[in-house]
Amino acid sequence: MDAGVLNLDTLLLVQICVTLLTTALLVASACYTQSPPEQRWWAVGNVAVSVGMTLGNFDSVPVFINSALSYGVIAFGLALVLRGLRVYCASSLSWTSIAIITAIAVLVAAYYSLGEPSLRARLCFSGFYFALLNWICAAAVARHGSWRVSGIAVAGFTLLGLALFLRGLHMVVDADPADDASSLVIGLSALVVPLAQVCIAFGLIQMVMWRYAERLRRLSTLDALTAALNRAGLEVQGKRMFLRAQRAQRSIAVIMIDVDNFKVINDSYGHPVGDEVLRHLARVVKVELRPHDVLARFGGEEFVLVLDGVDLASAVRVAERVRARIEQEAVSLDKLTVNYTASMGVVCSDQHDYDLIRLISAGDAAMYEAKRAGRNRVAAG
Numbered sequence: 001m002d003a004g005v006l007n008l009d010t011l012l013l014v015q016i017c018v019t020l021l022t023t024a025l026l027v028a029s030a031c032y033t034q035s036p037p038e039q040r041w042w043a044v045g046n047v048a049v050s051v052g053m054t055l056g057n058f059d060s061v062p063v064f065i066n067s068a069l070s071y072g073v074i075a076f077g078l079a080l081v082l083r084g085l086r087v088y089c090a091s092s093l094s095w096t097s098i099a100i101i102t103a104i105a106v107l108v109a110a111y112y113s114l115g116e117p118s119l120r121a122r123l124c125f126s127g128f129y130f131a132l133l134n135w136i137c138a139a140a141v142a143r144h145g146s147w148r149v150s151g152i153a154v155a156g157f158t159l160l161g162l163a164l165f166l167r168g169l170h171m172v173v174d175a176d177p178a179d180d181a182s183s184l185v186i187g188l189s190a191l192v193v194p195l196a197q198v199c200i201a202f203g204l205i206q207m208v209m210w211r212y213a214e215r216l217r218r219l220s221t222l223d224a225l226t227a228a229l230n231r232a233g234l235e236v237q238g239k240r241m242f243l244r245a246q247r248a249q250r251s252i253a254v255i256m257i258d259v260d261n262f263k264v265i266n267d268s269y270g271h272p273v274g275d276e277v278l279r280h281l282a283r284v285v286k287v288e289l290r291p292h293d294v295l296a297r298f299g300g301e302e303f304v305l306v307l308d309g310v311d312l313a314s315a316v317r318v319a320e321r322v323r324a325r326i327e328q329e330a331v332s333l334d335k336l337t338v339n340y341t342a343s344m345g346v347v348c349s350d351q352h353d354y355d356l357i358r359l360i361s362a363g364d365a366a367m368y369e370a371k372r373a374g375r376n377r378v379a380a381g
């Protein structure tokens with residue numbers, strides 16, 4: 001296939017249009033008021049790459065501008081994209097590193113355009129250098145998180161790097177750098193580059209959307225006041241825990257916790273203090289939790305604690321520890337100090353089978369037993 005069939009000028013135009021479109025896509029999504037910082041780096045980085053590519057395609061401007069300056073701006077843009085990726089991966093890229101990445105591009109391109117002019121050397125360098133930067137971007141994302149989330153972006157950066165690398169390699173091997181139009185490799189890479197750019201833009205937006213959806217999903221299962229699970233979260237995680245425990249024939253215990261005379265606390269000190277009591281209770285219980293245990297706010301001032309692989313006697317000991325800590329620790333808010341207590345009902349799958357709903361209602365009954373017996377105590381059911 002002759003590269004002329006691919007019409008190099010048209011492909012170049014397509015490449016610039018796609019760069020502008022993907023830039024617009026990234027800028028538009030970054031304009032959303034709560035856009036994460038990485039998205040803004042990607043948008044600014046893409047703008048810089050677009051500007052650099054446009055500068056590089058002006059034949060009428062001095063050679064320093066269409067080589068050194070345009071290469072510098074493209075490298076700067078890629079470094080900003082890399083910074084965004086590092087921010088996404090909870091890390092960063094210093095301004096010194098960004099300056100070094102940019103300076104290398106400017107200096108080498110300036111050397112081959114002003115010092116020792118060589119179009120071939122300049123094109124080789126740009127192919128290899130930009131390929132390397134894209135592969136560093138691919139590696140930064142690939143190391144972090146799952147392929148389902150970042151696979152498209154990694155593929156895009158890898159593909160773009162490969163197209164640029166082949167372009168550079170082609171210049172080393174046999175091309176006449178002044179005669180791009182006759183080269184199949186150049187034509188094909190001009191076709192692959194916009195494809196990879198679209199891949200990268202969609203991949204980056206997908207990464208952010210996925211994280212956003214994850215955050216919403218997590219928030220929808222959490223109680224906003226105490227950060228314990230809410231009932232929806234308990235249903236999902238509790239069921240999973242029960243299935244795991246049943247399969248492994250492990251006992252599972254449920255502790256129902258209810259603040260004593262909470263209405264009196266609210267009425268005497270006000271709702272903000274009542275809220276602080278609930279937050280305090282959740283904090284105290286969380287200290288006792290192992291990573292796979294679950295705490296949920298069941299309603300008002302009632303909490304459920306599900307302990308995996310724990311028998312009734314051990315669960316009673318945990319409940320007793322939590323009860324004692326609650327009794328000892330005072331809650332302070334706005335110069336007010338309040339002491340409160342809680343009653344607890346403890347039940348275990350050994351006595352009541354592997355059924356979350358049944359265990360919760362049996363635990364509730366045991367907890368009311370504790371209330372009837374005088375509150376501030378633990379009752380086993």
Ligand SMILES: Nc1nc2c(ncn2[C@@H]2O[C@H](COP(=O)(O)OP(=O)(O)OP(=O)(O)O)[C@@H](O)[C@H]2O)c(=O)[nH]1
Pocket residue numbers: 225258259260261262263264266270271272273274275278299300301371
């Ligand atoms: N501050 C605050 N109060 C809440 C919240 N949810 C429910 N309540 C209050 O919790 C109180 C529960 O009162 P009751 O059901 O009578 O229970 P109690 O006073 O703790 O009495 P016993 O359980 O018998 O010890 C009610 O006054 C509700 O308004 C909340 O999120 N914050």
